[in-house]
Amino acid sequence: xxxxxxxxxxxxxxxxxxxxxARARFWTAAAVAGVALWTSAAPTTxxxxxxxxxxxxxAVTTGIFAIYPIVLVVFLLVFxxxxxxxxxxxxxxxxxxxxxxxxxxxxxxxxxxxxFAGRAFMGAGVGLALAPATAAAVEFSRAGxxxxxxxxxxxxxxxxxxxxxxxxxxxxxxAPLPLHLDFWVLLAVVAAxxxxxxxxxxxxxxxxEEKWRPRPIxxxxxxxxxxxxxxxxxxxxxxxxxVFLALGADVAKDLIGSRNVLVTGSVLAIMSxxxxxxxxxxxxxxxxxxxxxxxxxxxxDLVLLVLSAQxxxxxxxxxxxxxxxxxxxLLFSGGLALIATHAPALHRGGTISAVYLVAYxxxxxxxxxxxxxxxxxxxGTALFTGAIAIGALAVGALVLATTVKRTTTQES
Numbered sequence: 001x002x003x004x005x006x007x008x009x010x011x012x013x014x015x016x017x018x019x020x021x022a023r024a025r026f027w028t029a030a031a032v033a034g035v036a037l038w039t040s041a042a043p044t045t046x047x048x049x050x051x052x053x054x055x056x057x058x059a060v061t062t063g064i065f066a067i068y069p070i071v072l073v074v075f076l077l078v079f080x081x082x083x084x085x086x087x088x089x090x091x092x093x094x095x096x097x098x099x100x101x102x103x104x105x106x107x108x109x110x111x112x113x114x115x116f117a118g119r120a121f122m123g124a125g126v127g128l129a130l131a132p133a134t135a136a137a138v139e140f141s142r143a144g145x146x147x148x149x150x151x152x153x154x155x156x157x158x159x160x161x162x163x164x165x166x167x168x169x170x171x172x173x174x175a176p177l178p179l180h181l182d183f184w185v186l187l188a189v190v191a192a193x194x195x196x197x198x199x200x201x202x203x204x205x206x207x208x209e210e211k212w213r214p215r216p217i218x219x220x221x222x223x224x225x226x227x228x229x230x231x232x233x234x235x236x237x238x239x240x241x242x243v244f245l246a247l248g249a250d251v252a253k254d255l256i257g258s259r260n261v262l263v264t265g266s267v268l269a270i271m272s273x274x275x276x277x278x279x280x281x282x283x284x285x286x287x288x289x290x291x292x293x294x295x296x297x298x299x300x301d302l303v304l305l306v307l308s309a310q311x312x313x314x315x316x317x318x319x320x321x322x323x324x325x326x327x328x329x330l331l332f333s334g335g336l337a338l339i340a341t342h343a344p345a346l347h348r349g350g351t352i353s354a355v356y357l358v359a360y361x362x363x364x365x366x367x368x369x370x371x372x373x374x375x376x377x378x379x380g381t382a383l384f385t386g387a388i389a390i391g392a393l394a395v396g397a398l399v400l401a402t403t404v405k406r407t408t409t410q411e412s
Contacts, residue, residue, distance in 0.1 A: 019201045026140040026149075028196040030156040032092050032133035035193045036126045038160035039099045040068065042186055043106065043119065045168040049178060054112050062371075064115055068123040069364040073357065075127025078214050080353030083132035084346055085212035087203040088139070091349070095129025096194045098122075103190055107183035131353040136200075138340045138348070150336035151283035154329055158276035162269045169262035217354045218347070225407065226342050227351065229400035231358045233291045233335030236393035237328045238359040240298055241271075242367045243386040267321065274325020279333045287337035291401035294330025295394040301327050302387040302394075309383050331397065338404070366390070 020028060043064070051061050083091035102121030109115050137149040171182040219227045282290055301323040308317040335355065343351040366389055374382035 018199060020196065020199050022140065022142075024196075025200055026137060026152075028193070028200060029088075029092075029133045029136035029140055030152050031193050032096060032129050032197060033137070033153045034156035034160040035096070035190055036099065036130050036133065036160065037157040038164045038186060039103060039122050039190065040126055041161050041164035042103070042168055042183065043115070043122075045165060045172055046106075046179065046182070049172065050112065050115065053179065056112060060112060064112070064119055066364075066368075067116060068119045069360055071120045071123030072127045073360055073364070075124050076131075076353050076357040076360065077217070079128055080131065080217045080357060081215070081347075081350030082128070082212055083135060083349035088132045088136040088349070089197065089200040089203055091132040092129050092136070092197045092200070093194070095125045095127070095132065096190060096197055097125070098128060099125030100187065100190045100194055101125075103183050103187045107180050107187055109179070131349050131356055134336060134340055134352050135348045139345070146341045147287065147337050148283045150287070150340055151279040151333045153336060154279035154333040155276040157332075158272045158274075158279065158325075158329070162272035162276070165269045165272070166262070166266060169266065173262045217350050217357070219351060219354060220344055220347055223339070223342055223344075223351070225400070225404055226338050227354065229288075229291065229397065229404045230335040230339035231355045232393060232397035232400050233294065233331045233338070234355050235359040235362045236295065236298060236390060236397050237331035237335065238363040239366045239393055240302075240324065240331075240390045241328055242363045243370060243383075243390060267318075270318070270321045271325040271328070274322050275329040275332070278326045278329030282330060282333060287334045287341075288401045288405040290330045290334025291338065292398055292405075294327050294332075294334055295398035295401070297323060297330060298327035298394045299391055302391055306380075306383050306387050309380055331394075334401070335397070338401075362393070 019025075047061055047064065050056060050064070079091075098121050102118045102125055105114050105118030105121065109118065134150075134153050137153050138146050141149045167185065168182045171185065172178045175181050285293075301320060304316065304320040304323060307313075308320050336352075339355055340348065340352055366386065369389075370382045370386045373385050
């Protein structure tokens with residue numbers, strides 16, 4: 001009696017046939033990063049509505065904001081390396097699944113407790129999905145094009161941020177069910193991305209043979225200088241983005257003189273659009289040069305932001321918005337490319353998570369600190385203080401990237 005090997009291999013062939021083609025895998029990884037940032041920013045335009053509808057105090061609304069970065073940082077600390085052990089696909093499935101639950105809770109929320117729970121799930125989802133998506137974009141890239149994966153991820157996250165402010169602002173301002181409809185739309189998008197992730201190839205064979213357990217994130221010794229430069233660049237970008245969106249929203253309202261949510265959201269979305277445009281245009285530039293140029297642009301734009309607030313000039317603020325996006329796009333793309341393409345494959349997910357971890361911790365600390373300064377001493381003082389803090393980060397990124405470039409040149 002002979003064994004029918006063809007019959008035994010049929011399930012395997014079917015599984016292979018159901019996986020996405022190569023280019024679709026790359027764009028699915030980018031879509032995960034985009035939907036993660038869309039989800040993270042989606043509630044921003046809804047906070048004032050929650051406060052007025054449910055009569056929330058400032059402490060409660062601040063708590064809703066705070067629970068997201070707290071949960072995100074905890075998940076990065078505990079699960080930052082998990083995709084190196086269970087595979088990128090499985091980690092993204094857990095992450096996008098948590099995003100789905102978080103958005104669903106917002107979509108049906110009858111009270112503020114549901115919003116708190118939803119925001120916690122969003123933090124968990126981003127913490128689980130963003131680093132594996134970044135790593136997967138590099139690994140699904142065509143040979144020789146790995147450096148450009150960071151530009152695509154940057155553009156995808158910028159698109160997510162833009163859609164959050166524009167779609168959310170339009171639906172809240174003009175559509176029915178302002179507390180819920182924008183989240184139902186987002187829920188459909190998250191569900192579609194979750195379906196695409198399901199059909200990614202199972203990559204457990206690439207993961208480490210060692211079983212995963214919670215442990216501190218470790219940076220391989222040979223890339224610690226690269227890691228420091230990447231972390232400084234991404235942190236400077238995130239910090240500037242948080243300051244611009246947090247305090248820039250107040251500046252925009254004062255200068256535009258409109259309480260229309262869509263108008264304010266559209267002005268702020270200019271920054272996100274410029275992030276994406278810059279990332280695409282600069283995709284052929286070496287990562288170190290991106291970081292150095294981005295740091296210089298950011299330093300100049302910090303001066304413009306302070307001047308636009310002091311002079312109450314709307315044209316100057318619009319110019320500032322454009323250059324803010326350019327600086328962010330250069331720093332973020334360059335920082336991700338520095339680390340994502342040089343980290344060892346078995347540690348890539350954990351190393352990228354460590355970059356995001358530093359960026360989110362600093363982003364949260366600066367945002368809360370400047371909020372306190374703005375409350376105590378006014379918007380102008382907060383902007384000036386923020387400019388000094390972010391300027392120091394930008395200078396650090398510039399110096400480290402220059403050192404990396406010089407060291408690499410000497411070694412070659």
